[in-house]
Amino acid sequence: MAYKERTESDELKNFRSLDNRMILPSKEKQIYSNIEKGYEGEVKFDKYTEGLNSSKFLVLNDLQLETNSTSFQIDSFIISQGTHFPCELKNFEGDFYYKSDQFFAMNNTEIQNPLDQIKRSGTLMRQVLQKIKYSTSLKSNVFFVNPTFTLYQAPLEKQIIYPTQLAKFFEELNARTSTLTDDHFKLAEYLVKEHKPGSPYSRLPPYTYENLKKGITCRSCYSFSVKAGETKIVCNVCGCMENVEDGILRSIRELQLLFPNIKITTNLIFEWCKVIGSRKQIRRILKIHFNAFRRGKYTYYE
Ligand SMILES: [Zn+2]
Incomplete structure (x- = not known):
């Protein structure tokens, strides 16, 4: 069991509910679809971390932290003796290509480079750890969890774990020797305490009680029928x-x-x-x- 479990965020619940009860504007529909897809990918990834030996690893899911007024998010943070692993998860579907340090979808839309994201979150995480005088080595990785994902012209970049490499990555990680100490648990406790979830309202479109469709929905398929x-x-x-x-x-x-x-x-x-x-x-x-x-x-x- 993870030290900090992942749950559906209130933002996701609100989006899901609004999507069911009104017509979302296209921008918000896109945001909602990304959140829903992201969560699906995270749940897929959690199946792997759940297989880690709990006497050797502490897994903290979905950390939202702040340092010097800058917020950042770590999808999963794995604590082990000697090295801790910030994990950035991507549930990208289909074909993408890499060119001049940039990520593109096949229709040439530029996607935020996940390698830049882990560089940033790694730097900020180091600041958080420095503040409490906690010293460890951090090894950040981007995990592409969707089996349909392909990256053309992929960089020879060890920080990217592809869907076909996930099982092996966790097998090797699990085989590492690691003994958890009080310091590891103290760090985990500290990070959970520092976790500040973002507002579940800031990205929602305007809505009123009157303009929402009424009725109990099915708990599993959300149908009004x-x-x-x-x-x-x-x-x-x-x-x-x-x-x-x-x-x-x-x-x-x-x-x-x-x-x-x-x-x-x-x-x-x-x-x-x-x-x-x-x-x-x-x-x-x-x-x-x-x-x-x-x-x-x-x-x-x-
Ligand atoms: Zn149903």
Whole structure:
């Protein structure tokens, strides 16, 4: 198990929810698609780090750090005796080419060079470690995790790990001798404490409660085509089933993440969930899981 697990970010959840409930402008649609694809690649990569011997390695996923007012991100950070490994993950699909130290897609669009990215994050990580007088050697790599990825005119660059090399890389890493000490755990604890996730709202397009499509969505395929019975919600598309109570709570959390200041009332949730037959059922669930406050003739829940 990773010392710091990777979870879906609130930003990804918000994008997913908005993409389902409104038409995203093309710029945001592109951002959303990149985040979703990136996360998919990270999950793929995590299968390899999960295979590392946990008495020799500490794995910290998705670190967002800051040094001298500059923020940077490390997709995975592997701590081992002697050397620590910042990992930059790329889920690029299809064919790319490399020319004069630059990355291009086949349609000649320039892509930010991941080798520049690891150089920058490596430098900033060193600053973070210097600040706490922690000395170690860092070895940064870019991992291309998508099996369809091809890089033409690839540089003879040892810092790039291609999809076909992933298994071997981790086999060799796992074979290293490494003994974890208190210092390693202290460092891991420090980095987790310093981790500051970015705002889950800054890249979202403008949206309002009124312009979003209402309804409970399937928890697995996000379809609105669900049937709610007395106790279960059943998806008409994928057949997935969920307890009504769980489904309602999940929808409330989705709403609260999109609108952190919204006042939760029975009527609001009744409208938001749409397919739930009775206000009574919603009131009962709100009473169990939230604290009720009265303001005038309204009851709201926090
Ligand atoms: Zn479904």
